[in-house]
Amino acid sequence: MSATHEEARTVNTTQNGRGALDGAVVAVAGAGGPAGRATLARLAEAGATVVGADADPERLAEAVDNARYARGGAAVTGETVDLLDLDATRAWADRTEKEFGRVDGLVHLVGGWRGAKTFPDAPLADWDHLHNLLIRTVQHTSLAFHDALQRAGRGRYVLISAAGAAKPTAGNASYAAAKAAAEAWTLALADSFRKAGGEGEPPAAATILVVKALVHDAMRAERPNAKFAGFTDVTELAEAIAGVWDRPAEEVNGTRLWLTPTP
Template sequence: MGNGALEGAVIAVAGAGGPAGRAALLRLAEAGATVVGSDNDPERLAEAVDAARYAHGGATVTGDTVDLLDLASTREWAARVEKEFGRVDGLVHLVGGWRGSETFTKTSLDDWDFLELLLVRTVQHTSLAFHEALQRSDRGRYVLISASGATKPTAGNAAYAAGKAAAEAWTLAMGDYFRKAGARRGRRRRLRSWW
């Protein structure tokens, strides 16, 4: 990807304070996008935003502390991004976590409760909050990073694999909605990579 590939695009990054989020902020800023990150940890988010700004002087990289487990807060964030920048061309969902066990029978359902919130509920909230703005964009994209465990679960990763599989299924359902909405409007979207 060359510099400027995303010039003029407004991209939101959920989970921007983690390692993958930091990398996404840097890469998107390098490509010329206006980047709006969110995280529930304001200090970690500020460090990630500052690092991306510093690495790419002149890049517009901002951050909002958002509780993505709260649908109303997530919708407020989506509305704020669109109001401030006039559009939303993409959301990169990088909220995650991992818990596993030694064996299948030692799986704790508390791990499932934890992972269902991080891996599934946050995807539900961001997709519901941003889908209309993404539909309005001529290049709207929703990016979910998953894991091979979603389709090849192991005995010790039952809760994690189930959470990833559920997040993938939800995202594919959103993709079907986009496809049908585009067909109704007579629009076709070519799938292409951002980076």
């Protein structure tokens, strides 16, 4: 059953009053974009040690600096990683666990979009491009971090998906198909966590957060008259991401949390 946006934002604390992310170690793939900037800052605010990765070193450095500035003394680092290289992604996961002792989460924010005016106009080259961005990076990060997330005891794998995966449109065939495939892969990861838990609670959880599209301040400035109906602000997305750790693994594992109305 889908959770509402407000349910996704419910905040609980541990018995000693510390938030669920206080002291956690969370890796963020695709950390250099607007959603990455907001997520790094929100996780740092919650007390997490955040390790960002992006293919663009300049964007990544800006995002890391922004998160550090937003929360003085925040433990936020960045590393340029080619997530299309499985060995490089595994090495990133191994370094992160070795340096910080564990990995409590992997947030997948690698995105991209290509579309066409009509279905017959859709170039299959768009599929090749989106397959790498939206599917291959999910495969590599999930395979690389799977064991570390299980060892952490409260590990979370968080995928950001789009409502279009559930209701594809003619001009978005490649994008919707790629998002649907990424969701299926993530749900298979969730099943692996479920089986590892046996009859008890899974040792980690894989969750999908679904948006129609994302919006941020720069987009609003560029299009001041646009309404962006149904879009999710990147700060709201970051809040929902942080909220995944506030709920038991068995409650969020293998679920889609909708931040936009279900189509």
